[in-house]
Amino acid sequence: MKDFKFRNQPIWLKVILLLLAGLLLFLIVVPMPKFNDPTCTVVFSKEGELLGARIADDGQWRFPATKKLPGNYKKALIGFEDSWFYFHPGVNPVSLVRALYLNIRNKKVVSGGSTISMQVARLSRKNPARTIPGKLLEMCMAIKLEILKSKKHILGMYASAAPFGGNVVGIEAASWRYFNRPAEQLSWAEASVLAILPNAPSLMFPGKNAEKLRVKRNNLLLKLRDNNTIDQLTYELSIAEELPVKPLPLPEIANHVVEKFSKTDKGKNVTSTIDYSLQQKVNNIVELHRSNLSENQIYNIAALVVEVETGQIVSYIGNVQNRNNKHNEQVDVAEAPRSSGSILKPFLYAGMLHSGEILPNTLVPDIPINFNGFSPKNFDYTYSGAVPASQALSKSLNIPAVEMLQDFGEARFLNLLRNLKFSTFTFPAEHYGLSLILGGGETKLIELAGAYSSMARILNHYNQHKGYNSQDISLPQLTEKPAKDKKWNQQSIVSASAIWLTFNALKEVNRPSEREGWRNFSSSGEVAWKTGTSFGFRDAWAVGTTPNYVVAVWAGNATGEGRPGLTGNQAAAPILFDILDLLPTNKWFDKPENELITVDVCAESGYKASSVCPHVIKCEIPESGTKTAACPYHQLIHLSSDRQWQVNANCYDMSKMVHDSCFVLTPGMEWYYRKLHPEYFVLPPFMNGCTPSETFKMMELLYPKNLKSLFVPNELNGRKGKIVFEIAHRNMDTRLFWHVDGEYLGETTYFHQMGISPDAGPHKLTVVDEEGNQLTKFFTVVSKKMN
Numbered sequence: 001m002k003d004f005k006f007r008n009q010p011i012w013l014k015v016i017l018l019l020l021a022g023l024l025l026f027l028i029v030v031p032m033p034k035f036n037d038p039t040c041t042v043v044f045s046k047e048g049e050l051l052g053a054r055i056a057d058d059g060q061w062r063f064p065a066t067k068k069l070p071g072n073y074k075k076a077l078i079g080f081e082d083s084w085f086y087f088h089p090g091v092n093p094v095s096l097v098r099a100l101y102l103n104i105r106n107k108k109v110v111s112g113g114s115t116i117s118m119q120v121a122r123l124s125r126k127n128p129a130r131t132i133p134g135k136l137l138e139m140c141m142a143i144k145l146e147i148l149k150s151k152k153h154i155l156g157m158y159a160s161a162a163p164f165g166g167n168v169v170g171i172e173a174a175s176w177r178y179f180n181r182p183a184e185q186l187s188w189a190e191a192s193v194l195a196i197l198p199n200a201p202s203l204m205f206p207g208k209n210a211e212k213l214r215v216k217r218n219n220l221l222l223k224l225r226d227n228n229t230i231d232q233l234t235y236e237l238s239i240a241e242e243l244p245v246k247p248l249p250l251p252e253i254a255n256h257v258v259e260k261f262s263k264t265d266k267g268k269n270v271t272s273t274i275d276y277s278l279q280q281k282v283n284n285i286v287e288l289h290r291s292n293l294s295e296n297q298i299y300n301i302a303a304l305v306v307e308v309e310t311g312q313i314v315s316y317i318g319n320v321q322n323r324n325n326k327h328n329e330q331v332d333v334a335e336a337p338r339s340s341g342s343i344l345k346p347f348l349y350a351g352m353l354h355s356g357e358i359l360p361n362t363l364v365p366d367i368p369i370n371f372n373g374f375s376p377k378n379f380d381y382t383y384s385g386a387v388p389a390s391q392a393l394s395k396s397l398n399i400p401a402v403e404m405l406q407d408f409g410e411a412r413f414l415n416l417l418r419n420l421k422f423s424t425f426t427f428p429a430e431h432y433g434l435s436l437i438l439g440g441g442e443t444k445l446i447e448l449a450g451a452y453s454s455m456a457r458i459l460n461h462y463n464q465h466k467g468y469n470s471q472d473i474s475l476p477q478l479t480e481k482p483a484k485d486k487k488w489n490q491q492s493i494v495s496a497s498a499i500w501l502t503f504n505a506l507k508e509v510n511r512p513s514e515r516e517g518w519r520n521f522s523s524s525g526e527v528a529w530k531t532g533t534s535f536g537f538r539d540a541w542a543v544g545t546t547p548n549y550v551v552a553v554w555a556g557n558a559t560g561e562g563r564p565g566l567t568g569n570q571a572a573a574p575i576l577f578d579i580l581d582l583l584p585t586n587k588w589f590d591k592p593e594n595e596l597i598t599v600d601v602c603a604e605s606g607y608k609a610s611s612v613c614p615h616v617i618k619c620e621i622p623e624s625g626t627k628t629a630a631c632p633y634h635q636l637i638h639l640s641s642d643r644q645w646q647v648n649a650n651c652y653d654m655s656k657m658v659h660d661s662c663f664v665l666t667p668g669m670e671w672y673y674r675k676l677h678p679e680y681f682v683l684p685p686f687m688n689g690c691t692p693s694e695t696f697k698m699m700e701l702l703y704p705k706n707l708k709s710l711f712v713p714n715e716l717n718g719r720k721g722k723i724v725f726e727i728a729h730r731n732m733d734t735r736l737f738w739h740v741d742g743e744y745l746g747e748t749t750y751f752h753q754m755g756i757s758p759d760a761g762p763h764k765l766t767v768v769d770e771e772g773n774q775l776t777k778f779f780t781v782v783s784k785k786m787n
Helices: 011-029 071-081 093-106 116-124 132-148 151-161 171-179 188-199 210-226 232-239 255-264 276-296 345-354 389-394 398-408 410-419 429-438 445-465 496-505 568-580 623-627 667-676
Strands: 041-044 050-054 269-271 300-307 313-317 363-366 385-388 528-533 539-545 549-556 596-602 616-622 634-639 658-663 699-703 723-729 735-740 743-749 753-756 761-769 774-782
Touching: 041 255, 050 255, 071 116, 071 151, 071 188, 071 210, 116 132, 116 151, 151 171, 171 188, 188 210, 188 232, 210 232, 255 313, 276 300, 276 313, 276 568, 300 445, 300 568, 345 389, 345 398, 345 410, 345 445, 345 496, 345 623, 363 389, 363 398, 363 667, 385 389, 385 667, 389 398, 389 496, 398 410, 398 429, 410 429, 445 496, 445 539, 445 549, 496 528, 496 616, 528 568, 539 568, 549 568, 596 623, 616 623, 667 699, 667 723, 699 774, 723 735, 723 761, 743 753
Parallel strands: 041 269
Antiparallel strands: 041 050, 300 313, 300 549, 363 385, 528 539, 539 549, 596 616, 634 658, 699 723, 723 753, 735 743, 735 761, 761 774
């Protein structure tokens, strides 16, 4: 192949090559119009409605570039700015000649002759002073833009960067700021106003230049009518429309959602999972209750609605809608760690059912307890002796919950919570201790809603697929995530049967939850719900779960200030049920038949029936429940023929004995239980000469429980006080004789309490009943109260 020599080529080829080289040089040298200005964070509902926005970093209301311009705005813009837009290559010679003529005739610049493409170039240069070199550069930039980009793209660049008065930039921001609607919903009159404003943005000063703006708009509408873009009726209706008076505030439907996205998706358009209509209704409910609660100086509320199937948040109220921040309304309380109160108890109940450590109605002790100085109390300071686990949950009793956690183990429970995506329990189990179940740790409302919705999703999907998938446990989402293929052969941290039984225990809405009874739930749908109140009345919680939705509510003060009456039932539950009334009703959760088995259960104790349980009922339990113990409370008791005495073979003729199956609680449980259950059979005393077995307790120390470090306080008059000891005896009428360190103190009958004022140091308490039964306890008195 011969060497290519330019001078030897034909003229036509030389011309083409020179033109191509010139074009290449032109494209390289001439800058391309670019816009790198910061943009607003703009958040939409799942239906596309604007929820709110955050201003750009440079203080401008500049929405991200729009992908689609409304047809009426495009026609109005082209009709006003550049009628030959679709026909010129970026520069319109006719317009330039006309502008030159007008400027010379008027002896000043009255027309620039710029096309829309040239205006894009000028906007990208930040509107510098008008000079001939500058105009030439803009012409070159416009030509390059036309070569490399489509007309549609150029219109979009202009519409997104054009100034619309004040700090409003771009068609979308202008549509909302001036007309409170998206650009696609603009009328012809509104589109015409926005087509004019970039040419004279000063016309939008409030209260000024309104007539000039009206004339310009109407002239443009007349032009559109004359070229048959709009008809006569549209023209007449359009010129009758009022002009915008001043920029309007943007919608503030979900302030804290917008704030979240301003940190994670700054400067972007974000489509959230929020249901626009529901969000507005929940806002109204929260505002109504805020008004009522503020009378008690309770100022902050958070509420979430989560769709169970998708895990998407369809309503998010991080706090009440108030922009003045007088009461910390800016704080997103839904994301703030707060003391959990009793709201975690259902997870413990479900965990113990799952592991086969309790059955649904297993009796749990409800008596005064002390664990190394930790002495929990029920909300109403009463004791029932023993209560079914399901009732302990539905009544939110604290002492049974602590007893259950003691059996389950703090570390195991902490691990369960972490597996349910709670992130706030960062310390080891020893840090929380047994107080974990009563609010000793903190949680977030959003994570609480996630845990309850995860359990509902596990149950729903098990019934659909007869299996488990670990992806069902997830935090709620504010944006739609792509669906993933799921396999239903994985293990679950909580079984469907345990969840179903837990939700059934929480379904009783007429219960006297945390002592202040609240109205019955009037909706036709069933709901599993739980409340919680933190120590010091600082946090009120309420969570309601249905097969389709989870509603979670928190009420209190963001400052942490407690208020009387700030309880789950009084402050949060009314909000919960008002929100639930907004949601469609549905049938209850399907029963996970494959995971439930029917067994014989003791009617009195809730344990698996033993051979001596007289009343046996059928009960559905998780398969794991088969390994629970048989009823420990029913015993075969040997009585005299007249049933007045307990006897044994050492003191009574076996042929005359009567053998009864009796429900026998421990003395401490019995002491409180029989007060609420008059049908409870109290065992008769032992016949003289009959000695109880060593395993049979006649009496039990109720108080104090922590005997290792007792402190004797001083009275108000300065005298040394007393420690009150209390004992429960199976025979309420018996006399007890009290001794400390061998010294007789006195006797008691029926109410067995004795005040003791010992010196500091170790001591021995001995209590003897009339039959010679003896209780011995060692205790230590300290000189200084331990923290």
